[in-house]
Structure formats: C-alpha cells, structure tokens
Amino acid sequence: MKPEKVYACYNINKDLRLNSSSGAVFSSLAEYVLNKQGVVYGVAMSEDCYSAEFIAVTDEVGMARLRGSKYLQAKIGNTFKSVKRNLIAGRHVLFTGTGCQVNGLKNFLERDYDNLICVDVICHGAPSPALWKKYAEYQEKKNGGKLRDINFRCKDDGWVDFGMKEMLKNIPQSEEKKLYISRDKDPYMQMFLRDYCLRPSCYECAAKEERKSDLTIADFWGIKDVAPEMNDGLGTSLVLIRTKKGQEIFNYISCEMKLKEVTYEAGVKGNPAEYKSCIRPSQRDTFFDDMYTMSFEELEEKYAAPIKYSLKTRVKRKVKKIMKSMLRVIGGAESNLEYGLLFVFRV
Secondary structure, three states: OOOOEEEEEEEOOHHHHHOOOOOOHHHHHHHHHHOOOOEEEEEEEOOOOOOEEEEEEOOHHHHHHHOOOOOOOEEOOOHHHHHHHHHHOOOOEEEEEEHHHHHHHHHHHOOOOOOEEEEEEOOOOOEOHHHHHHHHHHHHHHHOOEEEEEEEEEOOOOOOOOEEEEEEEOOOOOOEEEEEEEOOOOHHHHHHHOOOOEOHHHHHOHHHOOOOOOEEEEEOOOHHHHOHHHOOOOOOEEEEEOOHHHHHHHHHHHHHEEEEEEOHHHHHOOOHHHOOOOOOOOOHHHHHHHHOOOOHHHHHHHHOOOOOOOHHHHHHHHHHHHHHHHHHHHOOOHHHHHHHHHHHHOO
C-alpha cells in the first residue's frame, strides 16, 4: 500500500535534531498534541537501563525520554487500555511505535477515533530484550559502573556514522564515565544489524502488508543522491503520509520544517525495510541457543566480529572526523565545508 505523499524533511530547530535520531519530525508532532493538552505515548528506557517500555507523557520534560531510537523490543503493559481511556475522555492522543504495535492498538480499539494520531517507524526488526540486558550487564561489569543513560543513535561522528553513547555512574561514588562506541564496533549493534537477534515474526512482518498508521517516519537513507540540498549531515527524515488526517497534521507542523516532496520510489530506495522483511540468517536459531548458555564475551567473539573497511573508506572517515573536530573549534559554516569535503572524497 503506497502512501498518498512522501517527503524529505527536517526540523529547523538544530538542538531538537541533534537530540533526535534523524530529522526531529516526531518532536513537532508531539508538540502539536501537547499544545492541545493531549497525551503522547512512546518508548523510553527503564530507570535501570535494562529494558524499554511504553510511557505516556504530557509535557516537554517527559518528551526528552521519548526522543531517539531504542533498539530493543519494548514492553506494552497496559498501554492500549490507557490510550482507550484517554480517547474516550476526549483527549488528543499521539501513539508512536512500530507498525505491528500500531496495528495492534487499532485492532484493540476496534473503531476509529478522530482524536487519535498514529505514527509508526520503518522497522528493521525488534531485537531481543534478553540480549540487551545481557549486553548492559556486560558493559557495567567491564566498565565498573551502573548504566544511567543510553543513546543508541549518537551523532557525535555524524548522522550516517552514528554510534552508541553510554553514561555510567558510581565509578566510584559520584563519578561519571561516558563511552562512545561506533556502530561498526559495538557488539550489540552488530548482532542487531546482522539480524541474529530479532523476533521470529520480524522475518515475515505482516505489518508491512497493511499499515494502519496516519504517518510513517524514518531515516532518509540515500538523501545525498535524492535531494542533496536536504543533506547537511545532521539527520533528515523520511515521512510517508498514509491518511487524510496525517496530511492535515503534517501541513500544520510543516512551518517548523524544511521539506521537499519526493516520489515513493526515491524515498524508500535506501530504506527497503518499508516494504520487505529482513532475511532470516541461517545462524539465527543457533544464536538464541548460544545466547542463553554463553557469556557475552563468547557471543561477541562468535557473532560480532568487527567490520573490516577498505583503506579508502578508513581514510575518508578519518578526514571527516578531523574536519568535524576542527569545525567545533573554529565555528563557522560547518555545512558548507562538509559538503566540500564530501565532494572531494566522493568516488
């Protein structure tokens, strides 16, 4: 089912973009609902950072917990019942989740509500929460502290070359330790990106056949080829409008966006998870058997060997990192210089 319209866009508020996984479209949608004294449902990390869970927020303070991707399956709990209570009470509700979670909510409600906005994300698959807990405990033991904050999509090295940023406390008491791990080196991310740790249903995702959301949002991978003027390295969102309600809401928030309409084919070319499921690896069953019997170090050695890049790619990344560091010091026209750098090293 193709959407009615497709856009490349990003929020003109730079701070919001830097604290979001891509272009901070979700933040504007949430603000629209909060301004109507509504409720926003989304995924946050638990206080101990061992799991992810759906929560409801009604103010900007709570919104900080919802921004950014969480790469593990989230606990639904009584969220669907809570959404229904708020809808019946006449409150505006924004529900954000994966396609299957949105479809699950719609099936639970059994009817449409004018005051409900549903937004799904293009989903690669839902990683095992048991694997995440095993990884989190491994990181704590390895680094001698308690995890207090996780950013799965830190942009310190750019939107495309994102990494995992973790904060640990009590090393010893009152001290903090911050870690940044490239996605190419972080073992958890590698197990996720190699599709070992996904739910069985993710390999045959029914939600890709029928989406019941009003809008779908995602990273606009490949934006440099489709609309290079929309690529400044800070993150660009792909937005797919699926209903009239979705278009009306997007029109309302568009004043906060820089945007460009594109074709569906161009929009999803770099993000095929919009329409097809990932392939189930031959090692998937073995992986889960090992996950419950091996230490994380053993899992890492067997399933998360670091990616080896060519010399050309390593040089390109190194120069980009040096240039970004220089720009942070001298300030100025960062985006223009980065465009020049990308042009020089593009082959």
